[in-house]
Amino acid sequence: MWERLDDIERRYEALGAELAKPEVASDPVRIRELGKEHAELEEVVTSYRAYRDALEQAKEARSLARGERDAEMHDFLRAEERSAAGRAAELEARLEELLAPKDPNDDRNVVLEIRAGTGGQEAALFAGDLFEMYRRYAERKQWKAEVLSSSPSDVGGFREVALELRGDRAYSRLKHESGVHRVQRIPVTESGGRIHTSTATVAVMAEAKDVDVRIDPNDLVIDVFRSSGPGGQSVNTTDSAVRVTHKPSGIVISVQEERSQRQNKEKAMRYLRARLLRRAQEEQQRVEAADRKAQVGSGDRSERIRTYNFPQNRVTDHRVNLSVHDLPAVLAGAFDPFVEALTERERRERVEGGNGGRAGPRRDDEPPPQTAGFD
Numbered sequence: 001m002w003e004r005l006d007d008i009e010r011r012y013e014a015l016g017a018e019l020a021k022p023e024v025a026s027d028p029v030r031i032r033e034l035g036k037e038h039a040e041l042e043e044v045v046t047s048y049r050a051y052r053d054a055l056e057q058a059k060e061a062r063s064l065a066r067g068e069r070d071a072e073m074h075d076f077l078r079a080e081e082r083s084a085a086g087r088a089a090e091l092e093a094r095l096e097e098l099l100a101p102k103d104p105n106d107d108r109n110v111v112l113e114i115r116a117g118t119g120g121q122e123a124a125l126f127a128g129d130l131f132e133m134y135r136r137y138a139e140r141k142q143w144k145a146e147v148l149s150s151s152p153s154d155v156g157g158f159r160e161v162a163l164e165l166r167g168d169r170a171y172s173r174l175k176h177e178s179g180v181h182r183v184q185r186i187p188v189t190e191s192g193g194r195i196h197t198s199t200a201t202v203a204v205m206a207e208a209k210d211v212d213v214r215i216d217p218n219d220l221v222i223d224v225f226r227s228s229g230p231g232g233q234s235v236n237t238t239d240s241a242v243r244v245t246h247k248p249s250g251i252v253i254s255v256q257e258e259r260s261q262r263q264n265k266e267k268a269m270r271y272l273r274a275r276l277l278r279r280a281q282e283e284q285q286r287v288e289a290a291d292r293k294a295q296v297g298s299g300d301r302s303e304r305i306r307t308y309n310f311p312q313n314r315v316t317d318h319r320v321n322l323s324v325h326d327l328p329a330v331l332a333g334a335f336d337p338f339v340e341a342l343t344e345r346e347r348r349e350r351v352e353g354g355n356g357g358r359a360g361p362r363r364d365d366e367p368p369p370q371t372a373g374f375d
Contacts, residue, residue, distance in 0.1 A: 119198025128157030136333030143167025
């Protein structure tokens with residue numbers, strides 16, 4: 001780890017020198033590329049330098065304390081040593097996080113696919129609740145939300161719906177939403193007041209670019225038809241809806257959200273690329289026995305990742321054992337506590353997966369383990 005950090009610091013300094021050159025300042029493309037890399041390395045270098053400073057301060061205080069005969073000053077110096085060693089330990093942990101492998105999809109936009117699971121009409125209504133929850137979350141983050149495809153239920157909600165969210169690090173914020181979401185509440189159609197349990201599944205797919213997924217036009221069958229609403233009633237008198245079938249995978253995408261056939265086709269292709277990218281990533285994960293998979297399960301009640309309990313006004317994420325007792329706020333898009341907890345869990349797993357929780361050997365000039373070890 002330390003050699004890598006030294007290399008990063010040298011690269012950071014070289015980039016700074018390059019950015020100061022007049023010929024670079026006159027080249028907008030070059031200065032943008034160098035500036036981006038320089039900015040990406042800045043936090044690592046700043047933390048590494050602060051870490052070295054803290055180690056030096058601890059070493060100096062320890063050295064002075066050894067020769068200090070005044071008891072009060074000796075205690076003061078030992079306290080200074082412990083404080084500096086504590087800062088060094090915190091900075092080391094931060095450096096491990098910064099150097100841990102990052103998810104290459106974190107900066108991408110996402111396609112959210114929500115499907116009603118177990119529970120009939122109530123499951124479709126719950127799928128609609130989740131759709132609104134994510135749409136409102138996007139509003140809070142000032143992201144752009146666009147429905148790619150939907151199949152409304154006759155009683156409200158959706159049998160399935162695909163929502164594209166475009167914004168800063170959208171995938172990094174929402175990737176842990178994949179899985180089965182369970183709701184416990186009294187349906188409006190329940191006259192006996194009994195609590196029902198229903199589910200909906202969520203799949204989070206990173207936005208796919210043309211370079212990620214190459215689609216041969218000969219592999220596509222494109223059909224057009226008239227848009228229809230719940231119950232099959234016609235809502236458009238022109239053949240604007242589009243159905244795209246990808247023959248090699250068998251994936252079928254139907255889009256009728258727009259009045260323009262061209263716009264519906266563009267949406268269908270974006271949705272198809274995201275589905276194909278997810279399929280390729282899932283296959284790679286299976287081959288590599290990855291810990292995290294994008295699959296969302298069958299929709300069975302026992303496969304839940306999160307429970308929305310209306311009678312108790314509680315939302316619980318079972319992966320991090322976190323509960324929030326304000327269900328209306330969560331459904332209004334205020335579920336960042338879950339996002340933060342799941343992101344922190346991912347960080348820990350990445351660090352621990354790299355080197356047993358340790359990023360490298362302790363330096364010779366570090367304080368002893370009892371003062372600089374992990375909490």
